[in-house]
Amino acid sequence: MNSASDSHEIYFESYSQRIWRHFMSDAFARNGLRVIIALFVIAALAPFLANSHAIVRVADGRVTFPIFPCLEPIEWRFLLYVPLAALVYCFRARFARSPGVCFALVIALVALIEVLLAVTHPVNDPTNDRDRPALFKLMPVIPYSPIESTPDAFSSPSRKHLCGTDSTGRDIASRMIHGARTSLSIGFVAQSISLLVGVTLGGLAGYYRGWFDIGVCRFIEIIDCFPTLLLILAVVGLFPSQNNMFYIMAVIGLTSWTGLARLVRGEFLRLGSQAFPQAARALGAGDFRIIIRHLLPNALGPILVSATFGVASAILLESSLSFLGFGMQAPTPSWGDTLSDARRYIDFAWWLAFFPGVAILITLVSYNFVGEGLRDAVDPRLKVK
Amino acid sequence: MTTYIFRRILLLVPTLFGITLLTFMLIRLSPGNAALLKGGGGQAGGRAMTAEVREQMIKLYGLDKPPLVAYADWIGRSVRLDLGESIVDHRAVTAKIGERLPLTISLAGSALILSYLIAIPLGIAAALKRGQIVDRTISFVVFVLYSIPTFAAALFLILLVAGGDYLNLLPMYGANSINAPEMGPGAWLWDRILHMILPVVCLTYASLASISRYARVSMLEALGQDYVRTARAKGLSERLVIFRHALRNALIPIITIFALELPALIGGAVIIEEIFSLPGMGQLMFQSIDSKDEPVIMGITVLAAIVTLISYLAADILYVVVDPRISYE
Numbered sequence: 098m099n100s101a102s103d104s105h106e107i108y109f110e111s112y113s114q115r116i117w118r119h120f121m122s123d124a125f126a127r128n129g130l131r132v133i134i135a136l137f138v139i140a141a142l143a144p145f146l147a148n149s150h151a152i153v154r155v156a157d158g159r160v161t162f163p164i165f166p167c168l169e170p171i172e173w174r175f176l177l178y179v180p181l182a183a184l185v186y187c188f189r190a191r192f193a194r195s196p197g198v199c200f201a202l203v204i205a206l207v208a209l210i211e212v213l214l215a216v217t218h219p220v221n222d223p224t225n226d227r228d229r230p231a232l233f234k235l236m237p238v239i240p241y242s243p244i245e246s247t248p249d250a251f252s253s254p255s256r257k258h259l260c261g262t263d264s265t266g267r268d269i270a271s272r273m274i275h276g277a278r279t280s281l282s283i284g285f286v287a288q289s290i291s292l293l294v295g296v297t298l299g300g301l302a303g304y305y306r307g308w309f310d311i312g313v314c315r316f317i318e319i320i321d322c323f324p325t326l327l328l329i330l331a332v333v334g335l336f337p338s339q340n341n342m343f344y345i346m347a348v349i350g351l352t353s354w355t356g357l358a359r360l361v362r363g364e365f366l367r368l369g370s371q372a373f374p375q376a377a378r379a380l381g382a383g384d385f386r387i388i389i390r391h392l393l394p395n396a397l398g399p400i401l402v403s404a405t406f407g408v409a410s411a412i413l414l415e416s417s418l419s420f421l422g423f424g425m426q427a428p429t430p431s432w433g434d435t436l437s438d439a440r441r442y443i444d445f446a447w448w449l450a451f452f453p454g455v456a457i458l459i460t461l462v463s464y465n466f467v468g469e470g471l472r473d474a475v476d477p478r479l480k481v482k
Numbered sequence: 483m484t485t486y487i488f489r490r491i492l493l494l495v496p497t498l499f500g501i502t503l504l505t506f507m508l509i510r511l512s513p514g515n516a517a518l519l520k521g522g523g524g525q526a527g528g529r530a531m532t533a534e535v536r537e538q539m540i541k542l543y544g545l546d547k548p549p550l551v552a553y554a555d556w557i558g559r560s561v562r563l564d565l566g567e568s569i570v571d572h573r574a575v576t577a578k579i580g581e582r583l584p585l586t587i588s589l590a591g592s593a594l595i596l597s598y599l600i601a602i603p604l605g606i607a608a609a610l611k612r613g614q615i616v617d618r619t620i621s622f623v624v625f626v627l628y629s630i631p632t633f634a635a636a637l638f639l640i641l642l643v644a645g646g647d648y649l650n651l652l653p654m655y656g657a658n659s660i661n662a663p664e665m666g667p668g669a670w671l672w673d674r675i676l677h678m679i680l681p682v683v684c685l686t687y688a689s690l691a692s693i694s695r696y697a698r699v700s701m702l703e704a705l706g707q708d709y710v711r712t713a714r715a716k717g718l719s720e721r722l723v724i725f726r727h728a729l730r731n732a733l734i735p736i737i738t739i740f741a742l743e744l745p746a747l748i749g750g751a752v753i754i755e756e757i758f759s760l761p762g763m764g765q766l767m768f769q770s771i772d773s774k775d776e777p778v779i780m781g782i783t784v785l786a787a788i789v790t791l792i793s794y795l796a797a798d799i800l801y802v803v804v805d806p807r808i809s810y811e
Contacts, residue, residue, distance in 0.1 A: 125622075315493075315496060315497055315500065316500075318497050318791075318794075319497055319500040319501050319504060321790075322497070322501050322786070322787045322790045322791065323501075323783075323786075324745075324746075324752075324786075326752055326753070327752060327764075327767060330752065330767075330768065330771055331505075331508060331771050331779075332508065334771040334772060335508060335509060335512035335771065335774065336512050336513070409629070413631055416631060416633075417631070417633065417753060420633050420753070421752070421753065421756060421768075436633060436634060436637065439637060440637060440757065443637060443640055443641055447641055450634070450637040450638065450641060451638075453634075454630075454631070454634035454637065454638065457631050457634060458629060458630055458631070458634065461629040461630075461631070462625075462626055462629040465625060465628065465629050466625070469625065
């Protein structure tokens with residue numbers, strides 16, 4: 098009796114576990130996710146992978162770390178907040194027991210970091226440690242900074258410059274590594290903005306219906322009538338004064354939410370007419386609770402799929418903008434910017450087009466494979482196998 | 483059905499209104515204006531213009547009026563089909579658009595037709611060999627193609643086959659060779675075709691993925707229907723089952739998404755036209771935005787918006803026409 102019930106053990110699998118299992122069983126999706134994680138690690142560690150300053154330098158009887166004073170505040174935040182988050186995660190049991198003390202501790206740490214960052218300024222040191230003699234030095238893998246011009250312009254890929262140099266002698270490998278930050282963060286943040294706008298407007302339209310729905314639908318139709326790239330070009334071209342990274346993120350995010358809004362609206366229309374939101378209402382749940390706790394979780398699968406593809410298209414849009422010369426300002430490394438350079442020297446400098454092209458391709462393929470894997474996991478009917 | 487179409491057409495009016503108002507405000511709220519840019523006030527390289535002339539220009543084009551008044555003026559003129567003239571070269575907007583349209587339509591049109599001709603058989607083949615190596619290969623290749631940015635592909639194609647160090651088979655840019663005006667009609671056409679090959683290839687490959695995916699899914703859906711089983715049960719050959727019964731039904735959603743792609747015929751492809759220096763609609767829009775040429779931007783916007791809205795409507799109507807089971811009553 099006992100052994101029989103053991104062998105027929107009821108295995109409970111939650112929705113997210115099932116999606117995860119389906120997702121990880123797809124080799125393309127799994128490897129796509131790995132590549133994306135690797136790209137994020139490269140982007141986070143970019144200053145340590147490609148920099149003209151040594152990580153550790155021993156000279157004149159002193160040990161110095163020349164790389165650290167040159168880090169930007171955002172890089173410090175990356176370096177400090179990721180371990181902090183990991184720490185919170187490791188001590189989550191302790192956190193649950195005494196939340197007050199732990200919160201105070203975390204807030205104190207964040208405040209300390211922010212105050213220190215506000216007080217100190219990054220040193221703008223144009224010298225490099227490549228040729229400076231030292232007893233011992235540990236240079237980054239690519240000992241060139243992305244904005245540093247070296248005397249040898251247009252050198253083809255060699256042992257000195259792995260991916261060659263551009264017209265002003267900047268090292269392409271270094272620009273690729275630092276460009277990963279631009280592309281990945283713009284893709285991520287822009288898609289988060291469009292997720293916020295799209296889910297909110299689409300969800301409210303699908304839930305409340307009526308006039309609000311008609312208004313939102315007209316608005317979506319109006320925005321959709323412009324091809325996305327042209328709309329962004331119009332905004333960036335007409336307001337060119339402040340094209341920094343956050344501006345580009347906001348413009349891409351605020352112009353690409355319509356597809357998501359349509360999707361969420363459709364899902365909410367479908368789910369809203371089913372029995373469970375009515376049951377929740379009968380139990381006394383308010384609109385907010387029904388939307389957040391009942392409808393949204395049920396629509397999460399398709400939203401996630403669409404958001405993943407959205408990140409890919411945001412990255413593509415950013416590089417298209419840079420390619421057309423409307424993207425990030427000149428010294429900031431960006432894949433699209435290098436490609437745009439390549440256009441002028443296409444007859445001889447193939448490496449200028451090849452490396453950024455391949456970098457964009459790898460990123461987009463990975464994101465699209467992850468999106469495809471998620472779609473199959475959320476809706477297994479369409480699966481190839 | 484008639485009332486449905488009528489209602490939809492009525493709904494087009496407020497949408498068109500919104501689109502033009504949004505565009506107009508975007509242009510007006512942005513810093514600087516066309517007169518300033520043209521007079522060298524905004525960009526380097528422009529001819530210097532006296533303050534007096536600039537004032538005259540601002541008056542002439544109504545750039546000094548409050549945005550809403552200027553918008554009302556524009557509406558008043560455009561309902562009489564007068565889109566005004568370009569601030570940059572004083573030519574009629576309709577003429578400027580008219581000379582660009584044929585190139586863009588032939589470019590985008592051939593890419594559209596070509597991608598459907600390639601993608602539908604691919605999708606159907608994938609559906610028929612579901613899960614087999616053919617299906618997976620098609621899905622993979624099409625998917626990787628979809629992930630290549632058009633501008634990167636265009637650069638590589640130029641590098642490899644046009645004008646670069648490798649093969650020099652095709653012209654690098656432009657819609658025609660320099661000596662095109664002296665050519666005979668046949669030679670001119672051949673010259674144009676040679677110039678169009680690379681742009682069309684670049685526009686075609688990217689849309690293969692979504693179309694073949696649609697074709698595959700709707701073919702799979704059709705193959706799972708009862709009428710296909712019935713057709714098989716009554717002993718029809720597999721060929722008849724697939725081509726007469728499944729395929730016809732599978733094509734329904736594909737016809738309707740075809741209508742949704744029509745706006746590209748007018749809007750053009752900014753990036754491809756930029757890279758290959760093709761004087762099409764996308765390039766015109768790009769240049770007009772760059773010089774804040776308000777009448778031209780508005781003209782293109784309103785034309786593109788009308789075509790887009792009508793294609794959406796056409797898609798919805800086609801849906802009913804090809805599939806009598808659906809109705810909007």
